Amino acid sequence: YTKSLEKRQERAKNKGGFVNPLLFLERIARISSYTIRAVQNAIITGKPLADLMCALMARLVPG
Template sequence: EDLEKRQQAAKKRGGFVNPLFFNERIARISSYTIRAVQNAIMTGKSLSSFINALVAKLVPRVNQIGEH
């Protein structure tokens, strides 16, 4: 479903989404998130600092710069 949404948005812009790269990115995000949760639990990190670190890692830099 997410891939279809991305493909439709890209088609409107005259482009396309490579499903292999899309699925690779989802897998990378998932494995990073699982490791981050495990590390946060083991180190006793607070929920807010964990969420902030996770957002900083997963949100593209362009979006972060544009929000300030």
């Protein structure tokens, strides 16, 4: 991954551009669509944060 980013950065530099520096940090975890929908629904319905967190924790998959 890092080697690929370095190659992309070199090509971008040759073209006068750059690669987003955030890509060089640790990979950003993806947020599941379930989580996004749950947060949206909680905002719309005014659901308490504690209830939202309990629902999301129940869906956690052990790593």
